[in-house]
Amino acid sequence: MSNKKRCTWVNPHNKLDVEYHDTQWGVPVFDDRLLFEMLILEGAQAGLAWTTILKKRENYVFLELQKEFGSFSNYIWAFVDNKPIQNHFKDISEIPATTELSDTISKDLKKRGMSFVGSTIIYAFMQAVGMVNDHQIDCFCRNR
8 A cells, every 4th residue: 555645534454445535535426326326325334234225215216306406416516506615624533424514415305205314424425426525634635
């Protein structure tokens, strides 16, 4: 592994962690398929079974969002005016688990019929797809 400075949550001895952090985590995503995939993965990370997450009802909600907004990307990125929120955290302890915005998105998705989209999962999703830049200020990926 390289000696590059990374966010402290990354296990430098775990190739998957390093690769995910360096190439995907925090990179803005606008593709509907990948956005939905990341939303599902964040839900699965919360310890839920794939069969529970992949309910047909939620798939239909996703399709309805695409129909209403033109794409899921249009829907989700409208919450941040299509620009990533730039946070400036020095230490991992400063990074929140939820925000008012993740609360708002969570409530809206639940109102539309989705489940397993609590505020913590939504904030993790926002980080993963680059809606918020929570790379620590000394991380080499911060300004990509």
